[in-house]
Amino acid sequence: MAADVPDCGTPHYRSIASIVTNAEIALIFDHVADLLEYQGSNVFRVRAYRNASRLVQGIVEPLATIRDASDRSFQDFDGIGKDLAQKLETLLDSGQLPMLKQLEEEVPQVVFDLMRVPGLGPKKVKLLMAAIELESLDDLERACQEGKVSLLKGFGKKTESTILSNIAFAKNPDNSRLLWNEADQIVHLLIEWMKECQAVQQVEAAGSWRRGKETVGDIDLLVESHQPSDVMNHFVAWEHADHVMVRGDTKTSIRGPRGIQVDMRVVEKKSFGAAWQYFTGSKEHNIRLRSRAKRLGLSINEYGVSQLDQSGEKIVAGQSEKEVYKAVGLEWIPPELRENHGEFELAENDQIPKLITLQDIRGDLHMHTTATDGEATLLEMVTAAIDRGLRYIAITDHSKRVTMARGLDATRLFEQWEAIDRLNESLASEEGIPLVILKGIEVDILEKGGLDLSDEVLSHADWVVASLHYGQQQSQEQITGRLLDAVCNPYVSCIGHPTGRLINRRPPYKVDLQRVINAAADHVTCLEINANPWRLDLDDRFAAAAKEAGVKLAISTDAHSTAGLDVMRCGILQARRAGLEAKDVVNTRPLQELRNVLQKT
Ligand SMILES: [Zn+2]
Ligand SMILES: [Zn+2]
CATH class of the missing domain: 3.30.460.10 (Beta Polymerase, domain 2)
Incomplete structure (x- = not known):
């Protein structure tokens, strides 16, 4: 491997000189939490760093911009107190956190490397470190190949092979x-x-x-x-x-x-469109465009489209992208479609879809509150949704299986729904506030199959997201079976983050998605495009396959804070890359129409 290629999934924090992006800050907090946990630190302390990470991850606007604005403060965001605000200042000013510095001195480097392997949390790393002499990731890879890891208590053959493939995932530079x-x-x-x-x-x-x-x-x-x-x-x-x-x-x-x-x-101005087109790519799209130009007796590069005649080369287009595409007989192609995945055929026939935009979104159908692992209360989420011009939202806290998040049992869920009823009533009485709150739940698809709450309970919900959070290492047959059962359940409205992948962090679980898509079409169950930038799940390919099969998609933020509602735009981009139009996405519809779409019988 070349020396300048990072050997692993996530970056080394030791070398950071200046910090700019929120994701970077979030990763640092997460990292501190991991290391504290590794050291066996107080759980509340660990949780504080985890929460800080998630909060920051949910904020779309760069924190650096907020710091530089004289009239704004980090504490304007729900959940950011004085202590966290101070840490953010320190991070942005110095690129370091004193706590991380201290941990770096106390914890061996190999622990940092091991923890970048998906699925290897602090607890597993601690066990591995105690049992095997490890100085590098390569040592762990070798130990797996030699079957040493499977002999350890709590690991086994399957875990060993998962670790092995995840080391490969972490080493792949694409994942950095x-x-x-x-x-x-x-x-x-x-x-x-x-x-x-x-x-x-x-x-x-x-x-x-x-x-x-x-x-x-x-x-x-x-x-x-x-x-x-x-x-x-x-x-x-x-x-x-x-x-x-x-x-x-x-x-x-x-x-x-x-x-x-x-x-x-x-x-120069006269070449701007041609250059913009050229440097936007993709490579595959541009190769196709060049060969098309050639067939028409034209040549195309970053300076423009030119024609060769007796007098020499003459530029015929270049100032705008539209002009460039027009010169080769095509309508303008939105950048999100420029992958040579069928866009040329569409453009030749003036059939480029009118891609969905953020303005088309009327509702958000997946979010959490302080009832489980969200940072904001029901009322705060509702207020934030009104501020963002949404017409309806579904509150979908976790169900009881997610003990880590204090998931809801039927009693607590009904309590929450009563609170929603009351809030809806008071919203309806206020003039000019058109927001309706749907009574929802993110119900867990259990490891053994079936759902975490009874059909009787689910039948009272307006919107049910069914998601798989546990047993992600099961076989393709098992996982596909669990998802298919959920799709077929008459009370399930939507499958949440259908593959479970976390970009750069965790590969998708093994699932035959085409079967899930076909079943979703048959049973009028929506599939989610989870807009969280780590998830973007379904991805563009499968979202396009879902559309093709006639499945309706829901683009949802899965917000765990008020700022988390702003990631909708990331989901929109994913949907655009899949060629989706507003009509393909259920939460672009007025509420009554949404309810009609969901009538399963
Ligand atoms: Zn979930
Ligand atoms: Zn969720």
């Missing part, structure tokens, strides 16, 4: 790319910075960020200007630039936060 929303925060800060430069006429970002991919490898910026050298000077002076990699007349590259490479190119 930035999550889209983390890259988005960097893009946002960069664009703000570049706009401060007088010489900049126009600035846009391209690449996989613009295509809305789940993860982003590097950032491409495009600037229109007549004074490239002024633009370059301004660019390299960015406070978050770690160092300048290459500086040229029209292109400069820097290493930014989290080691991400940022390439900035300066182009």
